Amino acid sequence: MTDDRVPTVTRQDLLAMMSAVRKTGVLRAGVDLKVFDALADGPAVPKEVAAACGADPRAVHILLNALAAIGLLETEGDRFRLAPGADSILVSTHPDYYGHAVRLAASDYEWDAVKRLGDAVRNGGTVMEQNAETPSYTFWEDFAALGTLNTRPIAELVADAVLPQPSAPDEDAPRVLDVACGHGLYGYTLAARDPRAQVWSLDWPNVLAVTESNAERLGVRDRAHFVPGDMFEVPLGGPYDVVVVANVLHHFSTARATELLARAGSALRPGGKLVAIAISTDDTAPHRDPVPHLFSALMLAWTSEGQVHPVSAYEEMVVAAGFTRPTQHTLPHNPLRVLIAERR
Template identity: 30%
Template sequence: MPVNPNFLERLLLLRLNKGPTPILDLFGAASFEAVNLALEMGVFEELMEEDLSIGELVNRLNANKNGVQMLLNFLDAQGYVATDGDRYWNTRMTAKWLTTASETNMAPWLTFWNELVFPFWDDYLETAVREGNPPQTIYEWFNEEPKRWETAQQGFRAAASIIVEEVVDAINLPDGATRMLDVGGGHGLYTIELCRNYSNLSAIVFDYPEALEVARTEIGEAGVENRVEVAGGDYWNDDLGSDYDVAFVFNIIHAHDSEENSRLFKRVSEALKPGGQIAVLDQLEGSARTPVGKAGIGFVGLTYLTTLGAELHSYDDVREWLDTAEFENIRRSSIRRGGPGNTLVQATKSGG
C-alpha cells in the first residue's frame, strides 16, 4: 500500500515542495517487492487464522529471524501487518485482499504483474515508447511458455472477482434468454456468475485453448459443468456459433484497433439472434475523474502500449463500432468497485 503521509508531510512534500516527493514512489516500488515476497513465502497465509510471535513465524517459514523481522517491520509500516511488539497479525486490508480465505483475494493479480508484466516492461518499455510498439505482444510472449497463460488467467480472474457481482447485476438479459457466448472469456468468472443468477441460461466460453485451463477449474468448482462449457479457437476466424441471446466482449477491445473492433462486433452480431444483447466491458479513455482514477487510466494506457502496442478507446469509439454492426439502444454503466475507467456498454441487435 502506498505510504499515506500525515497532514504535515502532505503539506511539506505535496503542497510546499519542501522535500523530495519522488521518494514516495521509491517506497511504493519497495512495498510492491516486499508484498510479493511475503506472498511467495506464505507470510500472510501463516497469519491468516492467528497472530504469531516472530519465533513462531520464523519456524513455520524456515527462514532467518533477522531477515523476517526486517520484512515484517516494513510491512507493518506499509499497513499490511500489525504488531504489539511481540506478536504479528494481518491487517483487515490484507485479510480481505491478499489471503486465500477471501473471495476477493488479489494475490494472483499481484503475482501476474510481478512475474509477467513488469519483467515484460523491463525489456520493452523504452522500445514501445520510442517506436510505438514492443517487438512482440505479451500474448505472443505467453505462447513461448504456456505456463504463463495460467498465471495470467489466474491474475485476470482475481481482478474480475472484485467487480463480477457489480457487472452481473448491471447486465440486462433479453426476456427468455437461454444461450450466451463469452468471446475471449478466459477464466470464465463473469459467465459462471451470470449462469448462477439465471438457472435457465447455458453458455460457451470461447478463447484460445491455452487461456482456458483456469476456466475449466472454475467451472468444475462452481458445479456448472452441465451449463457452461469451453471452446478453444480463434475468434477472428473460427465459427462462434449462432442464435445466442447474449454475448460478452470483456477486456478485449483495448488489444485491437478501430478497424479490428468494428469487424469483431460484426462477427458477434452475426452470432446473436435479432434482439440479442451484447455487453462490452473495458477501461475507456476519458472515464476517470479523480486523481487516483486519472493516474490509474494513465498507468493502464502505458501498460497497453508496452505490452500490446495498443491504446485505450473512448465510449464514442465503442458507440461507432456498435452502430456499424447494427446494434441499437446503446447505453453505458460505470463499474465503480474495480480499477479506474471500467465501463460496461450494452446494446441490442436490431431486428428483434
C-alpha cells in the same frame, strides 16, 4: 467549477513513485512466504515466523520490519502482529483473502513489459517477443483462475440487464457466446440466472482448461461448451441471443476492435444483444482518474496497437460494427464500463 490543476510536483513525490517497486517486492515476498498466515494466531518473534515459513531468521526479521514499514504489520516489543484488516485479506485461509491478486496485479508478466515502456513508446507498441497477444500466453491462465474484484459485480449487472427473468418453458433456451472468456464468469453468471441457458466459451486452449474448472465449480458444466482458438479466426457458431466481449477491446486499435465486434455481431440473431465490457477514459482530468491512463500505458507496453479508448470511441465502434447505439452501465468505484446494444 472543478480545479483540474495538478498539484506542484516535489522530489518527495518522485521518490515515492520510484520506490513503489520496493513496496511491491516486500508485499510479494510476504505473500509468497505466507508470513501473514504465520501471524494469524497472534504476535510472534522473528524466529517463530522464520520456522513457520521455512526461511532464514535474519532475513525474515528484515522482511518483517519492511512489512511493518509499509503498514501491513505492527510491532509489539520484539514481536510482530498483523495490522488491522490484514487478518481478513492477507491470511490465506480467510474467505476474503486477496493475496492471490499479487499474481495478477504484481506479476512478472506486467513488470517485464512495463520496464520496457520507453522502448514501446519509441517503437509505437510492444517490443516483447511474448506479450498479451501471443497465442496461449500463460498469464491468461492466472487471469482465468483468479479474476478480479471487479468481475462479480459487473457480471451481476450484466445478468440484470440482459436476462432479468429466466426464460419461460415455451421459449427457446438462451444461447450465450463469451468471447475471450478467460474465467468465464460473465457467461456462467447468465447461466446461473437462467437454468435453461447454454454458454459457449471462447479462448485459447490452455485458458479453457481453467475456464472448464470454473464451470464445474459454479455448477453449470452441463450447459457449458468450449470453443478453442483465435477469436478472429475460429468459427463462432450461433446464432446466439447474447454475445459478451469483455476485457479485450483495449488490446487493439479502433479498427481492429471494430472488426472483432462486427465478427461477434455476425454470430448474433437479429435483435440479439451485444455486451461489451471495457475500461475507458472520459473527460475527467487524468490525475483525477488515473487507473485507465496507467492501464493504457500497460497496453502500450504489452500489445502491438492497444490502448484504453475513450468511452465515446467504444460507442462509435459498436455502432460501426452493426449495432444500435449502446446504453452505458457503470458501478461506483469500478473502472469497467458495460455497453449493451442490439444487432441491427
